[in-house]
Amino acid sequence: MQQLIDPLTLAATRDLAWLSRHIAEGMLLGVQHSQRRGAGVEFQQYRSYEPGDSIRNIDWKLYARSDRYYVREADQESQMHVCIVLDTSASMQQPSFTYPALRKLQYAKCWIATLCWLLYRQGDRFSLLALNDAGIRRVPEGQGESHHRRIALELEQLEAHGHWPDESRLAAVWQYFEQPCQVVLVSDFFEQHEGAAQSAFAARLHAANRPCLPLQILVEAEETFPFTGELKILDPEGSGIRELGARQQRQEYLRAFAAAQSRLRARFAARECPLTTSTVETPVEQSLRAFIGAHGRIG
Amino acid sequence: MPGYTALQWLSPQWLWLLLALTVPVAIHLVRRSKPREITFAAAQWLLAKHQRRLNRLLLRDKWLLLLRLLLFILLALLLAQPLLQRGAPPTGDILLIDPRIERAAAEEFLTRHPQFTNPLWLQRHPAHFADSPPQATDLWSALSLLAGQGKFRRAHILLRDSTNPSGHDALRVSPHWQWHALHRNTLHRNTLHNDALAAPDGLPRIGIIGSPPPxxxxxxxxxxxxxxxxLAVQGLDENTLPAATEVDWLIYDGAGALPDGVRSFVERGGLLITDQRIQGENLPVFSRLESDPPLETLTLGRGSWLRYVDDWHSVAFFQRTDLPYQLWQQWRAQDWPLQHRTRGNWSLDSNPGIPVADTEVDNEENVPGTQALLLLLALLLLIERGAVLLRRPAAATESVHAGASADVH
Incomplete structure (x- = not known):
């Protein structure tokens, strides 16, 4: 597949709204879709202007009267609400060893923004939930281009640190899943205790009849362990620094990692939500296509 | 000792550079003790029990380190300028042959003495006997030079005569030399140079033509x-001119031109003594000698002509108390064959040479080893650079890793 955006551009670009739109429109080339903006859409409400709203939506007459910016919101029929849950624990800060400027989080942000653009073009509603133990960042569900821009702005501000939130912190999150929705869970699924954390979160959503579609983001070196010589390993979520000889560890590591991966894959397969794994070195659109192909729901 | 080799250094102070060997070792040690730092989120699958601290004691890139050490060693050796000394054992089968000896005579000597398997011409740089004989060489200086060379320490030396003219420098000889001479001649020790009036064995034969002064x-x-x-004095007449072999000094008293017969006597090696009244034709200019009575001299052919500036019949000429002694001095000084005969000689039997002690002998041939080292250095440098270049891809990823980890922290 033709690579529209190379990883270095991806790493260097900060304007997620533009980047994701560019990638998504590239994916949508030739795809028929209905025009959802403009005529035929019933007026629903005015709301205050927020950063990310298009200037075109500002009601200038109302501005002339009130000296305030109001945005006309239209009532759109929507088929689906997709809640995108992003793991912002410290392990997502892992950079690629091939493109050191590109980190898992940056890749995930671009991937999510692109998915949101696709959802917007489909007329679906989407929301964002970024989780780590320092706090929960949320963009409530919405739709349209401005919502996409809002999500992109929120994504741009996200930073990865800490761990995946524990049970008590997660308790505040469940309320957002009361309405029927689909969940896209973006994480590296590196759990301190296997079956805990993200897996348990997905299992609980699944039990609540909220399908949770997982995207695992890795860096290539985690799959291949190409190192030689003496290494000083800094685990972003663990404590301490480990020193070891790469050559002696390689076989053992690859075996353990592959076993963990297959167990993870088996858990999601059991819930009919196959795990899509992507490395940050893979082009976003390619990874997105693989994800969409695996679930057959979008695009 | 045949085959013995030793090493000498021209500038041994550079061997201190060998201390620089610690530099690559230190660099490798430092690099070893600093493992690469990486951030690796999947660290949980790396097992702690596999840490091998022993591994850290081993150096990485041992071959590269070895190459670099070798490079430093070579550099130090190069700067110290080694001289490889190849032993040159003194051999007794060398015969150094006096170049004055006819080849046939030398060959005959060699057939009588078959033990000399290595006959060489005696000269400053001895050439093989089979080569053409060298021009006449100064035996004295050639012997002095060879005395200090280990190869010729036990050589046999064949001279034409057992007595030979002395040189001006001290003759240096090897105490191990064995001397041979084709002709045994007695050494006539003459002390003329000590006492000017002492007569040589062969006194000059004096001939007089004309009416000599009273x-x-x-x-x-x-x-x-x-x-x-x-002193035998022959009275000769102008018509029966003597050959130069019969008369040594010819005293000619007369006036006018020099007769042709007398002139040819001089040209064949005689010494002519006249006074101012004899004139020569087509002759080079006389040169004046600082002497008393005043005298001028001219070299004609192989002999010379002494001419007194004054008329020797005059009273002023002969009224000197030491006239005979002065005349003898003047005449003897101009008689070249006599000078030659009375020159100092040395004999094989009483060798005046100063022995060169074995300890002073430069017993080795020096072979500079710099060129081979230089070649080796270039080769090793190429290999080292090649090895580093081959490692470049790995190094590149290493720097990427380093960049990544630097970015993280």
Missing amino acids: WLPAAIEQLGKSLGTD
């Missing part, structure tokens, strides 16, 4: 007395 016979008689022997 004081001359008396002077010659007086000389003879002081020499303790009679």
Whole structure:
């Protein structure tokens, strides 16, 4: 597949709204879709202007009267609400060893923004939930281009640190899943205790009849362990620094990692939500296509 | 000791550079003790029990380190300029042959002495006997030079004569040399140079043409007395000119041009003594000697002509108390064959040479080893650079890793 955006551009670009739109429109080339903006859409409400709203939506007459910016919101029929849950624990800060400027989080942000653009073009509603133990960042569900821009702005501000939130912190999150929705869970699924954390979160959503579609983001070196010589390993979520000889560890590591991966894959397969794994070195659109192909729901 | 080799250094102070060997070792140690730092989120699958601290004691890139150490060693050696000394054992089968000896005579000597398997011409740089004989060389200096060379320490030396003219420098000889001579001749020790009036074995034969000044016979008689022997004086006549082999000194008294016969006598090696009245034709200019009575001299062919500036019949000429002695001095000084005969000689039997002690002998041939080292250095440098270049891809990823980890922290 033709690579529209190379990883270095991806790493260097900060304007997620533009980047994701560019990638998504590239994916949508030739795809028929209905025009959802403009005529035929019933007026629903005015709301205050927020950063990310298009200037075109500002009601200038109302501005002339009130000296305030109001945005006309239209009532759109929507088929689906997709809640995108992003793991912002410290392990997502892992950079690629091939493109050191590109980190898992940056890749995930671009991937999510692109998915949101696709959802917007489909007329679906989407929301964002970024989780780590320092706090929960949320963009409530919405739709349209401005919502996409809002999500992109929120994504741009996200930073990865800490761990995946524990049970008590997660308790505040469940309320957002009361309405029927689909969940896209973006994480590296590196759990301190296997079956805990993200897996348990997905299992609980699944039990609540909220399908949770997982995207695992890795860096290539985690799959291949190409190192030689003496290494000083800094685990972003663990404590301490480990020193070891790469050559002696390689076989053992690859075996353990592959076993963990297959167990993870088996858990999601059991819930009919196959795990899509992507490395940050893979082009976003390619990874997105693989994800969409695996679930057959979008695009 | 045959085959013995030793190493000498021209500038051994550079061997201190070997201390620089610690530099690559230190660099490798430092690099070893600093493992690469990486951030690796999947660290949970790396097992702690596999840490091998022993591994850290081992150096990485041992071959590269070895190469670099070798490079430093070579550099130090190069700067110290090694001289490889190849032993040159003194051999007794060398015969150094005096170049004055005819080849046939030398060959005959060699057939009589078959033990000399390595005959060489005696000269400053001895050439093989089979080569053409060298030009006449200064035996004295050639022997002195060879005395200090280990190869010729036990050589045999074949000279033409057992007595040979002395040189001006001290003769240096090897105490191990064995001397041979084709002709045994007795050494006539002459002390003429110590006492000017002492007569040589062969006294000059004096011939007189014309009417000599009246004081001359008396002077010659007086000389003879002081020499303790009679000086033979032949009266000759202009028509029966002597050959140069019969008469050594010819006293010619006359006036006018020099007769052709007398002139040819001089040209064949005789010494002519005249006064101012004899004139020569087509002759080079006389050169004036600082002497008393005043004298000028001219070299003609192989002999010379002494001419007194004054008329020797005059009273002023012969009224000197030491006239016979002065005449003898002047005439003897111009008689070149006599000078040659009376020159200092040395004999094989009483060798005047100063022995060169074995300890002083430069027993080795020096072979500079710099070139081979330089080649080796270039080769090793190429290999080292090649090895580093081959490692470059790995190094590149390493720097990427380093960049990544630097970015993280």
